[in-house]
Amino acid sequence: MGGYIKLAGQSIIKSVYKHPENWGLMYKEYGKSENIKDYSEEEVSEMLKGVYSKSGYLLVDGDYFINVNDVIQCGCTLKTITSNTRLDLSKPIPIKKIRTFYVENYYLITRNSVNGNNKHFINSYLSKIRIINPGRGRFRGLYSLPNYYMCVQSFGHGYVPKDLFHPIKFYFNGVFWGDQYRISDFLVDTELKISY
Structure with missing residues (x-):
């Protein structure tokens, strides 16, 4: 899979790894791990767009997730x-x-x-x-x-x-x-x- 969503900039990705709590990501709820360091740059880029491709969740308009x-x-x-x-x-x-x-x-x-x-x-x-x-x-x-x-x-x-x-x-x-x-x-x- 992968490669469809453009990678976020390096400074953004570094900031996510350093302070994930500042980005409002739901990786603990919808991701594969509770540790942000377990995610690739591609996965972080997806999560920034509301995509949790491995677990099959997408953030939709109205600010809620669907499977x-x-x-x-x-x-x-x-x-x-x-x-x-x-x-x-x-x-x-x-x-x-x-x-x-x-x-x-x-x-x-x-x-x-x-x-x-x-x-x-x-x-x-x-x-x-x-x-x-x-x-x-x-x-x-x-x-x-x-x-x-x-x-x-x-x-x-x-x-x-x-x-x-x-x-x-x-x-x-x-x-x-x-x-x-x-x-x-x-x-x-x-x-x-x-x-x-």
Whole structure:
């Protein structure tokens, strides 16, 4: 597994090893050891982002942890797109004409309820690792993702833009299991119609 989340800077890692109590890490509760020195630099970097990959726990929006082994579905809410050409968003939008996707949130669905919810938002995690970027101006409150692939991918609920699955593929499935399609029941909630 590993290698998906960028290593924290050396000064931060040294500070974590020296004074772990200053960083709010939950390694005693969700990690493999109560001694911070038992963790690699990669593991420390993950924990700083709320990831405990060995034990399978992730810090989600709302400041609570879920066990990722209980996740059965994932998705995002796509609100709008931008294009280099003028488009009528009430008609099907050709995937190759989209420049940027703007999503309201990414979420994971668990089989069992945690904190009274089965739907858990992971915007802060994906934003911290800089996979989704906070929108500006008229896109404030949304997150942006570029349309690199310019193609769609088939999931159980139909065809969706490949770039929208990218954060789940690498930074959820990849980080926790090293299997990029472990959870591939992926929904895109949107009123937009995207054609290919």
